[in-house]
Amino acid sequence: MKTFEELGIGDSILKAITEMGYEQPMPVQEQVIPHLLYEDTDLVALAQTGTGKTAAFGLPVIQRIDIKNNQPQALILSPTRELCLQIASDLADYSKYIDGLRVLPVYGGSSIDSQIRMLRKGVHIVVATPGRLLDLIERKTVYLDNVSTVIMDEADEMLNMGFLDSINAILSKVPENRKTLLFSATMPAEIAKIARNYMHNPQEVVIGSRNEGAANVKHVYYLVHAKDKYLALKRIADFYPNIYGIIFCRTRRETQEIADQLIQDGYNADSLHGELSQQQRDAVMQKFRVRNIQLLVATDVAARGLDVNDLTHVINYGLPDDIETYTHRSGRTGRAGKSGISIAIVHVKEKGRLREIERKIGKQFEKGHVPTGTEICEKQLFNLVDRIEKVKVNEEEIASYLPSIFRKLEWLSEQDIIKRIVSLEFNRLLDYYKDSNELDVPDERGRKDGKRGRDDREGGKRDSGRDRTRAAEPGFARLFINVGKTDGFFPNNLIELVNNNVRGRVDIGRIDLMPSFSFFDVDEKSAHRVISGLKNCDFFGRRINVEIAGEKKSEGGRRRKPSPESRESYGHSKKRSYNHEKFSSDKSKKRASSKKK
Incomplete structure (x- = not known):
């Protein structure tokens, strides 16, 4: 050479x-x-x-x-x-x-x-x-x-x-x-x-062969029922705790919906599609480049020409109609001599197109097994152990705090402390996946009972389609906001409103979007600060009203009680924390304008 x-x-x-x-x-x-x-x-x-x-x-x-x-x-x-x-x-x-x-x-x-x-x-x-x-x-x-x-x-x-x-x-x-x-x-x-x-x-x-996929990209497919594709996507994301990748969808609508569901379920995700302004696209890409976003959900048009290093995965939520498009998608990972994984989540009717892609790129897809709850929990737990093992300890900074901490925990053995650290981090995940079943298509996995395994915790709620408005989790307050999907209001809009108008740190929990209003959970100590910060803001000309869900206004006006309409449930919700001071200096983001009566 x-x-x-x-x-x-x-x-x-x-x-x-x-x-x-x-x-x-x-x-x-x-x-x-x-x-x-x-x-x-x-x-x-x-x-x-x-x-x-x-x-x-x-x-x-x-x-x-x-x-x-x-x-x-x-x-x-x-x-x-x-x-x-x-x-x-x-x-x-x-x-x-x-x-x-x-x-x-x-x-x-x-x-x-x-x-x-x-x-x-x-x-x-x-x-x-x-x-x-x-x-x-x-x-x-x-x-x-x-x-x-x-x-x-x-x-x-x-x-x-x-x-x-x-x-x-x-x-x-x-x-x-x-x-x-x-x-x-x-x-x-x-x-x-x-x-x-x-x-x-x-x-x-x-370089290589005509139309050939990158040599150091591994191609894997997961065969599931169409209704289980989103559940499979979440499991794949959970199975790779350090995933940094792009999820390709076929339409703008699907892209936004998948991104919103991932954000709602606690994943570090955002969307990129043609309906976003150039300023919004630049902001999303900047966050993705510095890894403030782990999963970028994108259409092919929006993702063309992206040059992002070190992507670990490309996930095809749906196979493209044009086989050459798959070559471009998979080429986003495995760059500069590094390895990468290109994943296709497919249902039975897409198997023919999968074979066409194999012939075109000259590579064979490996059949993947959708991770079970047990496998995901094991992977996540060992990732936590690895992080604990490799964390940098600043002896000088923490020295003054250690004596009181040691006194507080001296009645616990080393094993007890480890168990509590693990439980503190993973109780919710362990509970969520406790009774989960397989998502692979039965005839591919050879199930003896011939029935599709329904995950009551994931698919059960989604398949039933609707549930009632629920109370907030312990330690959280349930807030009502008077904008919803028909207003073009999505979780990222809510987070941006809070980032730009509420000072200090706020823990945001579950977000539920309705057609004309929404609910969201915040930690109890921040609830009134959020209500005060968002008072008199507007969202594209519509004045924002936020109140504790089901609570009457203290002013003499008519009570605006949110209807206990049903809503779709997208599975478990992980707590998200945001440091809003960090975003206040970002001049490229539009602040929600504040207007007083």
């Missing part, structure tokens, strides 16, 4: 990438870098996401730039704002020690005026989404006459998003003698057509 220096990378770039931890070139880099530096022909590279493509084209592109010429010399097209920003950031890191080199990301959802100002000052490399770049071309504010290199990254994604006409229009504005590189995970007919129309005798580089 050659080194980066042997591939022709100069000293200033070598210094930057060495500081970034680059040691040996990856296969795609070893093939693409010399081609870009020394050969004149165009190139089509078929490679999965996470294989090192950005460095493969970024390093030689930077090295070929003439700093003295303040005109765009390289154009990089990407399908999404997210990937556009990621590429521009990487190029800036690679060129850290090249004085004067300017890289400009051009994308929608941001001020076009600021991008125009930067273009007028002069830039060397433009990284752009097709729509915004075409807008700038039509305004005659960007000129591509000096572009010598064009890179199309994730070209198949751009086609899937409907950018074919824009790509054709852009490429018609670039000089004929340019060098063109096209990167794609798959090779559909449209990609081949672009290669024929806009590239000159392109060479083809295949």
Whole structure:
């Protein structure tokens, strides 16, 4: 294997990438870098996401730039704002020690005026989404006459998003003698057509095999009844305590519903789909990147071009209609040489499509067994033990507190203390899964009784569909709020209202959404603080009213008693804690405006 220096990378770039931890070139880099530096022909590279493509084209592109010429010399097209920003950031890191080199990301959802100002000052490399770049071309504010290199990254994604006409229009504005590189995970007919129309005798580089899934991704499927898919999803999430992944759904509605259910059931999750504003999407992605969110529930369109490192799992809540879409989904994990797991939760009617995907990616799915309650509890308990074993102890900080703690617990043996720690953490989980049964489809698991095992604690409540409004758990107060699903009000909206308007720490328990109102639990000591903090706030023009459930107003007005309508039960609820001071400085989030009568 050659080194980066042997591939022709100069000293200033070598210094930057060495500081970034680059040691040996990856296969795609070893093939693409010399081609870009020394050969004149165009190139089509078929490679999965996470294989090192950005460095493969970024390093030689930077090295070929003439700093003295303040005109765009390289154009990089990407399908999404997210990937556009990621590429521009990487190029800036690679060129850290090249004085004067300017890289400009051009994308929608941001001020076009600021991008125009930067273009007028002069830039060397433009990284752009097709729509915004075409807008700038039509305004005659960007000129591509000096572009010598064009890179199309994730070209198949751009086609899937409907950018074919824009790509054709852009490429018609670039000089004929340019060098063109096209990167794609798959090779559909449209990609081949672009290669024929806009590239000159392109060479083809295949990293792995055509349309093949990433080599270090394990593909697993769980076969369950359609009505048990959400229960299976929760069990999988519980079985992997340190999961950090994306759950792909087929529609925006399903995406939001699954995310809301997960949040309601205590999981660290959020949604990403096309109905969110760009500001909301950016906020969700920032939280996901820093791992404040473990599970991102997303549609394919919203997740295209996401560049997030170290994902442990990709979960297909439903298989996509387009087999190539599965390749992109699974490619979100197992990046940069690391391993990952791509999970498909399927029902009987989806087995045929599963076999089609196997043939397309050249890999066989492993049949997974939906974890039982016993297996989940064991895994969670050992994860707790592992955390206890590895926790960093700050001796100086806690030294003054230890004597009184030791005196308080001296009547307990070591075994008693361990039992209490475990029970404190896991009593609710152990109780929830105590009588749980298997969810696997009977004929696949060979059950002798031939009946589907119903989990009374999970499926029983959901299958019955309705239950009565209940009292709060001990230590919690049950609050009523006068907005619900028909107002577009979901758990994340409630949490945002509390974050922005209630000072201090609040423990939020179960959240139950009704069509026109909702209930939620907060710790008793915070109840009146929450009621006071949310008083006179509004939610998209509707004035918020919060009160203790079933309690009459102290003012003389008519009592607004919440109807004990039935609601869906989504299983167990884990307590969620939020430090609201942490979020108050986030200027990108819209505060719920406060209005007084």
